[in-house]
Amino acid sequence: MSLTTPLNQAAEGIRQKAPDFLARLDALNDDMDRRYAAAAAHYGLVCQGCTQSCCLTRFYHHTLLEYIALWEGVRRLSDRTRAALHARAVTYRRALEASDRLEGPFRHPCPLEKEGRCRLYTQRPMICRLHGVPHTLHHPAKGLITGPGCHACHSSTQPERPLARTPIYTALAGLERSARAAVGFNQPLRLTIADMILAMPSCSRSASSTTVEDQRVGFPSVLQTKRRTG
Numbered sequence: 001m002s003l004t005t006p007l008n009q010a011a012e013g014i015r016q017k018a019p020d021f022l023a024r025l026d027a028l029n030d031d032m033d034r035r036y037a038a039a040a041a042h043y044g045l046v047c048q049g050c051t052q053s054c055c056l057t058r059f060y061h062h063t064l065l066e067y068i069a070l071w072e073g074v075r076r077l078s079d080r081t082r083a084a085l086h087a088r089a090v091t092y093r094r095a096l097e098a099s100d101r102l103e104g105p106f107r108h109p110c111p112l113e114k115e116g117r118c119r120l121y122t123q124r125p126m127i128c129r130l131h132g133v134p135h136t137l138h139h140p141a142k143g144l145i146t147g148p149g150c151h152a153c154h155s156s157t158q159p160e161r162p163l164a165r166t167p168i169y170t171a172l173a174g175l176e177r178s179a180r181a182a183v184g185f186n187q188p189l190r191l192t193i194a195d196m197i198l199a200m201p202s203c204s205r206s207a208s209s210t211t212v213e214d215q216r217v218g219f220p221s222v223l224q225t226k227r228r229t230g
């Protein structure tokens, strides 16, 4: 059995039996956004798009809860938009595979990017929410990890006050553990946004029933900018 079936069964289980986990994820995201905003203000980072947009990079996501949250957002889109998303996810995955084969750099717009904005900004996963500001992370196996933030922070003359990611990761990991235990799901996840979209039944259904004309309705394939507000 592929991962998709148990993943979607677990997602359905949370949605029907334990929706409270999604409310708790929302609260955690709000807290994350507040911490991020404070760090960004300190470094003077105002993300209004840039040519090095992080939405062109390779991000992996690891939680069932973030998958469900994204699925909730995708569900609310029109059939036509979901079909376009599906097509973009297929293209993204091919680009990623080609980049891995050639061992070259990967730059390709995330399927959810639209005209420099995130189409599901409210539901975007943790790593998208935290990118940009300098950070620290105490990894259980690797020890202290630091990140310099994106280029927009590199010229900052402010004293170092990196965003502490450890309590954020710990809170999300704890919530994820409880959610998984509630539905008996224990598979490791390492999914791009494209993988998530392709795993969502509502997205696959709309894609298979779409017309050729629908599939032409799409998104700009070249990303120039990204803004953090969408």
Ligand code: SF4
Binding pocket: 047, 048, 049, 050, 051, 052, 053, 054, 055, 131, 132, 150, 151, 152, 226, 227, 228
């Ligand atoms: S956080 Fe904003 S400024 Fe930094 S790389 Fe991403 S899009 Fe560019």
Ligand code: SF4
Binding pocket: 054, 055, 056, 059, 110, 111, 112, 113, 114, 117, 118, 119, 120, 121, 124, 125, 128, 193
């Ligand atoms: S989910 Fe949204 S914020 Fe994250 S990479 Fe995709 S477009 Fe950017």
